Amino acid sequence: MNLSKNVQRMQSSVTMAISAKAAAMKRQGIDVISLSAGEPDFDTPQHIKDAAIRAIQEGFTKYTVPGSGIIELKEAICRKIKRDSGLDYGLDQVIVNNGAKHTLFLASAALLDPGDEVIIPTPYWVTFSEQPKLMGANPVIVQTRAENNLKLTAEEFERAITPRTRMLILNSPSNPSGAVYTRAELEALAAVAVKHQIHVLSDEIYEQLVYGDTKHCSISTLGEEIRELTIVVNGVSKTYAMTGWRIGYAAASKEIIAGMDKVQGQEVSHPSSISQKAAVAALDGPQEVVAQMRVEFDARRRYMVDRLNALEGVRCTLPQGAFYAYPDVSSYFGRRAGERVLADSVELCAYLLEEAKVACVPGAGFGTHPHIRLSYATSMQNIERAMDRIAEALGRLRA
Numbered sequence: 001m002n003l004s005k006n007v008q009r010m011q012s013s014v015t016m017a018i019s020a021k022a023a024a025m026k027r028q029g030i031d032v033i034s035l036s037a038g039e040p041d042f043d044t045p046q047h048i049k050d051a052a053i054r055a056i057q058e059g060f061t062k063y064t065v066p067g068s069g070i071i072e073l074k075e076a077i078c079r080k081i082k083r084d085s086g087l088d089y090g091l092d093q094v095i096v097n098n099g100a101k102h103t104l105f106l107a108s109a110a111l112l113d114p115g116d117e118v119i120i121p122t123p124y125w126v127t128f129s130e131q132p133k134l135m136g137a138n139p140v141i142v143q144t145r146a147e148n149n150l151k152l153t154a155e156e157f158e159r160a161i162t163p164r165t166r167m168l169i170l171n172s173p174s175n176p177s178g179a180v181y182t183r184a185e186l187e188a189l190a191a192v193a194v195k196h197q198i199h200v201l202s203d204e205i206y207e208q209l210v211y212g213d214t215k216h217c218s219i220s221t222l223g224e225e226i227r228e229l230t231i232v233v234n235g236v237s238k239t240y241a242m243t244g245w246r247i248g249y250a251a252a253s254k255e256i257i258a259g260m261d262k263v264q265g266q267e268v269s270h271p272s273s274i275s276q277k278a279a280v281a282a283l284d285g286p287q288e289v290v291a292q293m294r295v296e297f298d299a300r301r302r303y304m305v306d307r308l309n310a311l312e313g314v315r316c317t318l319p320q321g322a323f324y325a326y327p328d329v330s331s332y333f334g335r336r337a338g339e340r341v342l343a344d345s346v347e348l349c350a351y352l353l354e355e356a357k358v359a360c361v362p363g364a365g366f367g368t369h370p371h372i373r374l375s376y377a378t379s380m381q382n383i384e385r386a387m388d389r390i391a392e393a394l395g396r397l398r399a
C-alpha cells in the first residue's frame, strides 16, 4: 500500500514524539520532568470557562453560520486588532479556525501551487516546513546567524528568492528561539517582500508574551502594500491558556480570507460553537489574566537562563518573547557517557531524558543543530529540579 506522495514527504511532529516518550515513562512510574511542553501550564481563566458553560446551557451547540466564524467573534477579533495594532479590518477580512495551526494550514492551502517555494528561516517551528508539502510546494530553509540573534536579515531573504518563491513564513516572537523582530528589521524584510510581491505568513501567536522593554510589532502595520501581502495568524491558545479549545484566526485581504473559507467549509465546516463563545469572552474580557501569566513567565525565564549560562560550555541568549530557552549546547557534542558518544542534539536530548529524566527538544527538529529547546511553561519548582538534574548529568560527561 502506498500513501500519497505528498503525505510520504511529510514528517511527523518531533515535539509531539518527545512528549509521547516522556508521557510513556511517566506511566511506568518514572519521575520525568517535562520541559518539552509547547503550552502554558496555567488553567484557562474562570470567566472564559463560564462563557462556554453558558453557551452549552443556552443550547449554542449546533452548526454555526457563517462557517468562517460567528459574527460576535469576528467583531471581537476586529476590535482586538484595532486595539493592539491600530489597523481596521472588516468582517470579510478575518476568519476563525480550529487553532492557529489550522489557520496556517488554510493559508498554505489557499495560496500554494505544486512547485511553489516557501522561505522559512531557521530555527523554525516544526509545522512550518511540513504543511506546504501537502500542497506539493517546497520549503526553502534559510540558515540565520547567531550574531543576528537567529533572525533573518533582508539580504538573506532576498538571496533566497527565486521566480517560484510565493511566501515567507515569519514567527515573531519565535518558537523556539524567543527572538523578537524589531520594527526596523521588519521594515527591511517588508521592503523585499513588496519589491518581489511575496506573501508573508506572519505567525504572531506569542504576541502578548514579550518581556522587559521588548515591543511586539506586526509586519502588517508597516504600510498598505505589505498589509495586502500579509496573512496575520493569531489565536487564543498561548495568550489565554486555551490550547485545548482550538481557536485560531487570521486577518488578511478579503480574497485570501475567501480562499481559506472555501477550504475550511469543505474540510471541517467551522470551529466548535462553544469554543467560539469562549474566545469572545477571552478577547473582550479583562486582560489582567494575561499580565499575571506574563509576570510569572518572566521570572521563570530569568531563572532558567541564569542557570543555563552557569553551566560550563552552555551559551543562552535571554529570550525576549514566547516561553522557551534555546541554548547552544554544542560544546557537549562528542562527549562520552560511559561507552556512549553523544554526537548531536538528538543524542544529547535522549541522554538527558534517560539519565536526568528531563525532557527537552533537540534543535535538529527546528533546523539548528547546536541547540536544544527547554520550555519554561512549567512551575518554578519543576524548573529548579530540572536544572539541578541537567547540571548533574552534563557534569558526568567525559571528553
Ligand SMILES: *Cc1c(COP(=O)(O)O)cnc(C)c1O
Pocket: 038, 098, 099, 100, 101, 102, 125, 171, 175, 203, 205, 235, 236, 237, 238, 243, 246, 247, 248
Ligand atoms: C503553539 C503554536 C501554534 C499553534 O497554536 P494553536 O492555536 O494551538 O493551534 C502556532 N504557532 C506556533 C509558533 C506555536 O508555538
